[in-house]
Amino acid sequence: xxxxxxxxxxxxVSEGASLELRCNYSYGATPYLFWYxxxxxxxxxxxxxxxxxxxxxxxxxxxxxxxxxxxxxxNLRKPSVHWSDAAExxxxxxxxxxxxxxxxxxxxHILP
Amino acid sequence: ETGVTQTPRxxxxxxxxxxxxxxxxxxxxxxxxxxxxxxxxxLELMFVYSLEERVENNSVPSRFSPExxxxxxxxxxxxxxxxxxxxxxxxxxxQDGLGTGELFxxxxxxxxxx
Numbered sequence: 138x139x140x141x142x143x144x145x146x147x148x149x150v151s152e153g154a155s156l157e158l159r160c161n162y163s164y165g166a167t168p169y170l171f172w173y174x175x176x177x178x179x180x181x182x183x184x185x186x187x188x189x190x191x192x193x194x195x196x197x198x199x200x201x202x203x204x205x206x207x208x209x210x211x212n213l214r215k216p217s218v219h220w221s222d223a224a225e226x227x228x229x230x231x232x233x234x235x236x237x238x239x240x241x242x243x244x245x246h247i248l249p
Numbered sequence: 250e251t252g253v254t255q256t257p258r259x260x261x262x263x264x265x266x267x268x269x270x271x272x273x274x275x276x277x278x279x280x281x282x283x284x285x286x287x288x289x290x291x292l293e294l295m296f297v298y299s300l301e302e303r304v305e306n307n308s309v310p311s312r313f314s315p316e317x318x319x320x321x322x323x324x325x326x327x328x329x330x331x332x333x334x335x336x337x338x339x340x341x342x343x344q345d346g347l348g349t350g351e352l353f354x355x356x357x358x359x360x361x362x363x
Binding site: 142170171172178179180181182183186188227231232233234235236237238239240241242 | 289290291292294297328352353355357
């Protein structure tokens with residue numbers, strides 16, 4: 138069965154520091170991979186997605202993610218975080234003929 | 250108005266009440282979804298409608314009843330709910346296939362069952 142694991146429930150980084158949020162997936166077919174962000178009181182917004190091609194994907198708000206098939210990972214990165222990046226981040230996996238499955242999320246806290 | 254709009258934003262109801270959540274999308278998408286978001290649990294897909302036909306019912310209890318009268322509107326009718334049904338209910342829409350398309354979410358309806 139397909140699954141998505143985000144091993145970190147909470148992460149705290151200082152403003153201006155770099156960020157990496159981890160995501161591992163288990164899926165039998167070629168996956169479609171997504172990162173979504175949810176700010177407090179808001180719905181989820183797509184940051185980026187990977188379907189095929191270049192394994193390094195650029196998204197909105199300065200985020201990027203790298204697909205590593207050998208490690209079944211799709212980690213999200215940002216070189217320098219801003220206080221406005223404080224939110225919850227969800228990794229998700231889908232397929233052409235199957236629904237999208239979300240991870241439990243990682244809550245990002247930013248220290249001033 | 251653009252995007253996905255959900256009403257009401259907050260709802261408090263007793264276990265014997267009947268209420269409905271409404272979702273409207275202004276994006277011209279052909280698929281709409283209901284998700285349940287509870288604390289410390291992954292986002293749970295409840296229902297999917299594609300071209301106004303239900304294509305997914307993820308073992309949701311019958312006290313939740315969806316309705317999709319047209320491709321722009323989606324309802325979730327609630328009756329005889331339990332306290333454990335308290336959660337944030339998110340509506341989403343997409344244009345592409347079930348597991349491949351970008352989901353556009355509303356801001357959610359926060360439900361509290363007393």
